[in-house]
Structure formats: C-alpha cells, structure tokens
Amino acid sequence: MGERKGTNKYYPPDYDPRAGGLNKWQGTHALRERARKIHLGVIIVRFEMPYNIWCEGCKNHIGMGVRYNAEKKKVGMYYTTPVFEFKMKCHLCDNHFVIKTDPANLDYVILSGAQRQESRWDPTKNEQVVPETKETQKRLFDDSMFKLEHGTDDQNIAESSKPRLVSLFNRNESVWNDDYTANSKLRAIFRKSNCEVKMANVKDNTLLKKSSLDIPLLPEREEDRKMASLLSMKLKPTVDIEKNTQLLRKQIVSTSSLPCSSFTPAKEKKALRILNSSTNTKNLVKIKKSIESSVTNNETNNSESDTKKVKLSNSLVGDYGSSNSESD
Incomplete structure (x- = not known):
C-alpha cells in the first residue's frame, strides 16, 4: 500500500x-x-x-x-x-x-x-481467576518450595470446589433439559408480569385524570395502606350530616340565652304544661295583675320618698342659712 x-x-x-x-x-x-x-x-x-x-x-x-x-x-x-x-x-x-x-x-x-462510573470490584471475592502479581511470579520462578506450596493450594481449592460445580451442573441439566417447557414457563411469567404492569398503568392514568394531576405515581406499599386506613377512620363521622345538624339545633334551642341560667329542658316542659292548662291561666292573669299593682305602688312610694328627701334637704339648707343670718 x-x-x-x-x-x-x-x-x-x-x-x-x-x-x-x-x-x-x-x-x-x-x-x-x-x-x-x-x-x-x-x-x-x-x-x-x-x-x-x-x-x-x-x-x-x-x-x-x-x-x-x-x-x-x-x-x-x-x-x-x-x-x-x-x-x-x-x-x-x-x-x-x-x-x-x-x-x-x-x-x-x-x-x-x-x-x-465506579463498577470495580475485588475479583477474589467473586472467586474469579486472578492473574498473579509480579512479585508472586518472580517467587514462582526463583523459589521451588514456594512453587510447590502454591500448586498444592491451587489443587486443594479445586478439590473443594468440585461438589458445588457438580451441583450447579446437575441443576442446569434438570432445568434446561427440556428447553421448550422451560421457555414456556418463562414466557408465561413474563406475560403475567406484563399484564399486571398494563393494568397498573391504566389504573394510575384513570386516577390522574380524575384528580387532574400530572405527576408520576409510585407503587403502593403496606405502610401507605395502613396510614390511609388510619386517616379514614379518624376523619369518618360518627353520625350522618342531617342527624348531626338536627342535634346541634336541638342543643341550641334547649340552651338558655343567658350566661348564668339554671333553665333546663325539664323546667321548659313544666312551664309549657302550666301554660297549656286552662285552670292555671286565670291564676297567671291574677298574678300578673298583682305584680303590676305592686310595681306601681313601688313607683309611687319611690316618688314620695324622693319628695321627702328634697324637702328635708331644703329644710336643712334653710336652717343653715337662717343660722348664718342670725349670727350676722
């Protein structure tokens, strides 16, 4: 070229x-x-x-x-x-x-x-064949005793690994002896997992569309289910809304408007019974008239006492003035 x-x-x-x-x-x-x-x-x-x-x-x-x-x-x-x-x-x-x-x-x-990107590992931990270092190679070349010991160690490792290798070989033969059946089982597992993934995606998309959200949903966990059940039990009402409103209305009607009142529902029922009875209405009218007359009498008495107080004060003032005039 x-x-x-x-x-x-x-x-x-x-x-x-x-x-x-x-x-x-x-x-x-x-x-x-x-x-x-x-x-x-x-x-x-x-x-x-x-x-x-x-x-x-x-x-x-x-x-x-x-x-x-x-x-x-x-x-x-x-x-x-x-x-x-x-x-x-x-x-x-x-x-x-x-x-x-x-x-x-x-x-x-x-x-x-x-x-x-760290993807390195120690090959000795994975039982891989590791090339000898330069120092080891030099000792193998120079020291015959070290070479013999090194070869003996390798033979012992190989003998100890034989049973495990035989079991792995037998397992591989038992699983993949009938490759068609093994392949059919794997395809069935993959088909089932694919269907589950598709159903989960449809469910997530329906929930996102219903909630008007555009966020990725994570798979459910047992902790999430427990937390959701506890929250639903905490927020669940004890009665219906209509019953609750009726109870609140009754409680408001039955309570007194005054802050320190001993009015109770029993007293309310007793008062209604008295008002509804015909015999007690006349007595109530008489009681009302007597109360009104007593109120007017008290008012007149209060006015007379006020006039007396005024006269008394005037007399005191006059006496005080006359004494001053006499002294003068």
Whole structure:
C-alpha cells in the first residue's frame, strides 16, 4: 500500500527533489489537519473511551468505547514508558475532559471534566481467576518450595470446589433439559408480569385524570395502606350530616340565652304544661295583675320618698342659712 500511494502522488513540473520530499516542498505535513498543533507537541488522534464516565458539564452518561478526536501530548515518563495526556470535547455539550495514561497500574486516570462510573470490584471475592502479581511470579520462578506450596493450594481449592460445580451442573441439566417447557414457563411469567404492569398503568392514568394531576405515581406499599386506613377512620363521622345538624339545633334551642341560667329542658316542659292548662291561666292573669299593682305602688312610694328627701334637704339648707343670718 505504501508503494502504491507513493507512485500515485502528483508531482508538479516545478518540483525540486532537493527540497527533501513533496510535503516539505509544499510546506505541509503528512498528517494534514491532525498535525496543526504539532509545533506545540500536540497531535490529533482517535481516542476510544476506556470505561464508562459521567460528564461534569451536561451530567450525561458516556459509555465505554465512544470515540473522540483527542489532542495527544507527552507529559512525562514512567521509567522508560512515556505518559500521554488526552484532551477531548464532549459530543453532548461544550465541556472538555482530560484523561492521562497510568502505566504503573495499567489504567487511565481522569484529570478533569468527567467522573468515572465506579463498577470495580475485588475479583477474589467473586472467586474469579486472578492473574498473579509480579512479585508472586518472580517467587514462582526463583523459589521451588514456594512453587510447590502454591500448586498444592491451587489443587486443594479445586478439590473443594468440585461438589458445588457438580451441583450447579446437575441443576442446569434438570432445568434446561427440556428447553421448550422451560421457555414456556418463562414466557408465561413474563406475560403475567406484563399484564399486571398494563393494568397498573391504566389504573394510575384513570386516577390522574380524575384528580387532574400530572405527576408520576409510585407503587403502593403496606405502610401507605395502613396510614390511609388510619386517616379514614379518624376523619369518618360518627353520625350522618342531617342527624348531626338536627342535634346541634336541638342543643341550641334547649340552651338558655343567658350566661348564668339554671333553665333546663325539664323546667321548659313544666312551664309549657302550666301554660297549656286552662285552670292555671286565670291564676297567671291574677298574678300578673298583682305584680303590676305592686310595681306601681313601688313607683309611687319611690316618688314620695324622693319628695321627702328634697324637702328635708331644703329644710336643712334653710336652717343653715337662717343660722348664718342670725349670727350676722
């Protein structure tokens, strides 16, 4: 391919081979636009995201394997291995994030602009096959006794794991021996769950439409049901509204309008009985007339006493004046 590209290049008539090459003669670089910052030690490369990240500019998720045009430059050395830095722009916003290689840990490090999605775990806890470290490999190569002990430990682990592996194999064979039946059961379970989800969505939409709401509804819980039942019991009236209003009216009528009155419903009934009887009406009229006459007598007596008081005061005043005149 290199030879073909070399032979297919166009050389103008005024080309001078002493210039050192076609690119030097034209004043361009072989990488064209990718080398526009090469005088700063920066070259444009195609960078692939090594793991899942979160962009700090738009807060969106960027998956592993997404490719960008990144500015690559050398920022240091790890022994004889160069350390490179990559700067790229997010394809969803104007944010830039910088990622650096980490040869010591065989990994990449985010310097700015993004945050790594933590999905790492200890492989030894999941009983995965972990590659040996460099120190262990060195001891296995140099120390024969350590190699023998290491091999014995591996054999013991394999023997202890055999019963569990056999049980898992048998379970897999028993479940998936008849793949059609197993698939039918799974499809039935999925169909039932799908119907339940659809019914719940219809119920929620009906409730939202009835209440004129536009909010997402969460699934019901047992605590919510208990709380709703307690609230309904607390707010439930003991009697009907009509009966309650009638009782309130009777209570208002039966109570006295005076603040300190001993009038009771029993006394009210007794007074009504007396008023309704014909024999007692005459007595009531006589009592009324006697009360009126006594009131008029009291008024006349009060007026006479007032006149007497006035005369007495006048006499006292006159006596006081006569004594003064006599003394004069």
